[in-house]
Amino acid sequence: MFKLRLVLRAAGEAGPAPSAEAGRGGGCPGLRSTHTWCGIIVCGEGLRRGLRLVSAPAPADPNARADPIAAVGARTSPRARSPRTRRPGPGNPGSLFAAAFRLALIQLQVSSIxxxxxxxxxxxxxxxxxxxAKVVSLPECFNSPYGTKYFPEYAEKIPGESTQKLSEVAKExxxxxxxGSIPEEDAGKLYNTCAVFGPDGTLLVKYRKLHLFDIDIPGKITFHESKTLTPGDSFSTFDTPYCxxxxxxxxxxxxxxxAQIYAQRGCQLLVYPAAFNMTTGPAHWELLQRGRAVDNQLYVATASPARDEQASYVAWGHSTVVSPWGEVVAKAGAEETVVYSDIDLKKLAEIRQQIPIFSQKRSDLYAVEAKKP
Structure with a gap:
């Protein structure tokens, strides 16, 4: 596990220019992604750990099947990008995307089958x-009970049974x-992995949980994901016609x-499939979401499993959507349900214009950076 820290930088000091490399991997069907290698400053011994930013552009027509071969080796300059996929930055909040869309969070009752x-x-x-709904999210560990003893038992390759079903229903x-996430097995290691599929069933990106849940609250809860899981080493974003x-x-x-790095990369919505528990949920669930939303002036959504009081790990539930103003605009209870929220990107743009924190940051004094090694 690693920690990021603020990097103090003198005025005018420039970092290395990012590079982009497009590639294709196996998957169900036709993985398309763009990989940018970068480094993150690591506290402790002054070492740098390489992280990969994985992002996937949206197809111009979300109902048309993209050609995975055409993406191999492609490099698209900002000038050549289509208006629908040209990258917005924090100061240009989505003016080239649709103004609104419906998001759905599925709070699933997870069983052992x-x-x-x-x-x-x-x-x-x-x-x-x-x-x-145009964008739909499942919860963390939606296909299996959550727990270190369950991860090896339910782990799958990607592509595999669960991701094939997701590909099919996304296309349908x-x-x-x-x-959401599933326990993924790859090269003898286990990961907590989220796979994202486009409207044509294409695997757009795969994200592996970066920070493993290792905590010890005396008399409340002790949990160590690191006993069985390996942390990921890459960020993941994907483009839609909306944001x-x-x-x-x-x-x-x-x-x-x-979240700050994602905001720097032009994200207007952060989605966290998550399973907070009955100790951390009441204390921090909503607080953290509102903090991430206000700090970065974007929407934050969390998709939780439904609560099962008989489970070995009891999830808090309360899947939530928070606006860039910090308002809770949609929230579930503890039971299985689907939470809907109409994501208003015009409102996001107005908030960023009214309180222009991105242009007011003191980059001469501090920065949160992702650098190429």
Whole structure:
């Protein structure tokens, strides 16, 4: 596990220019992504740890199947980008994207039977699509119980059974589907992984939880994901016709630097599939979301499993959407449900214009940076 820290930088000091490399990986079907290698300053011994920024551009027509071969080796300059996919920055909040869209968060009741979890999840994705949702998110560990003893038992390759189902239902419903997270097995290691699919069923990005949930609150809860899981080493964003979306998983939400880097990369919505518990949930769940939203003037959404009092790990529930103003605009209770929120990007733009924090930052004194090694 690593920590990010603020980097003090003199006025006019420039870092290395970022580079972009497009690639294609295996997946269900046709992984398309763009990889930018960068470094993050690590506290402690002054070492640098390389992190990869993974982002995927949105297809010009979300209902048309993208050609995965055409993406291989492609490098698109800002001048050549289409208006729908040209990257917005914090000071240009989405003027080239649609003004509003409906987001759905599925608060799934997770059981110990994987096939039932997959069937229920796909059914609720269909329900969300019928209600007009264009972007849909499942919760953390939606296909299995949450716990270190369950991760090895339920782990899958990607592509695998769960991601194939997600690909199929995303295409069937023509939605952007954030696949919560599943235990992923790769090269003998286990990860807590979120796979995102486009309206054509293409795997857009894969995000592995960066910060593992290792805590010890005496008399309350002790949990160590690191006993079985390996942390990821890359950021992930993806573009839709509506906005750019940044991904985190649960404990990642506590690390403000991650959200700040996503804001620097032009994200207007952060989605955290998450399973806070009955100790941290009441204390910090809403507080953290509102903090990330206000600090970065963007929407923050969390998708939790529904609460099961009989489970070995009891999730808090309360899937939530918070506006850039820090308002809770949609919130579930503890039971299985679908939470809807109409994401108003015009409001986001107005807030950023009225309180222009991005242009007022003292970059001559401090910075949160992602640098190429």
């Amino acid at each position: 994987k096939s039932e979890n997959l069937a229920r999840a796909c059914g609720l994705v269909r329900e969300a699509a019928r209600q007009g 419903c023509s939605v952007y589907l954030i696949g 750019r979306v940044g991904l985190g998983i649960c404990y990642d939400m506590r690390f403000a630097e991650l």
